[in-house]
Amino acid sequence: MPVNNTPDGPVWRQRTQAQSLLHWAGWLLGTAVFVVCWQQISDATTWFFVWDAPRIAGDIWTRATPPRWEYIAQLGRPIWDTINIATLGTLLALFLAVPVAFLAARNTTPSALFVRPVALLVIVSTRSINSLIWALLLIAIIGPGVFAGIMAIAIRSIGFCAKLLYEAIEEIDQRQVEAITATGASRWQVMAYGIVPQIMPAFAGIAVFRWDINIRESTVLGLVGAGGIGLQLSSSLNTLAWPQVSLILLVILVAVVISEWVSAKIRGAII
Incomplete structure (x- = not known):
């Protein structure tokens, strides 16, 4: 000082x-x-609507309560599709993220000058675009439906999983790798017995955490036509069926809370 x-x-x-x-x-x-x-x-805000928002919100709340409970019979398949989108998208992302992570980590990449920058570019490009935008692009390419939602979730998740995983790879204990290398093990044997066992807890935690996030993201993909319960939400909003909207939001909340509980239990068992 x-x-x-x-x-x-x-x-x-x-x-x-x-x-x-x-x-x-x-x-x-x-x-x-x-x-x-x-x-x-x-200057770009119409403040009249802002000040009138409490009255509008109260009016919508009055229209939306009580929820239309008999409509829940039509939400079983959409919420199942939503869970499938999140689960299959996460599995596909993990399958693709693992090699990308090994190519991006400094201690496992074949070439820090050529291969690693490409792997980092894949990580950054997939992480920087929101899943809704990926869904819009994929719907234009392969058409609307659940498959477009799965691919959107998968592509969005590659960068997230690969980034956390390659950081875990770079933080491993090199003494174990050196010990296995000293026995004359090949590169693949070193990776299988010296690196993979050290990163498996991190990998499992990343997988569960990303699945939990994808449950939330997949609930809104239907708003752009990528399947799931968001499609029911979009149609209900378009027809101003507020009791159905409140029921759908309640179902989404329950699904997210259950996924949070499941992921917390799994992470607790792993860690």
């Missing part, structure tokens, strides 16, 4: 004068940016 010498003795300061000026300049700049952004948002 800087010290200022005064007649009464040294005075300790957290920052020098230059650091203090820079600190306050940063706050001033941040405030100016906030004001400009807020002004632009305010």
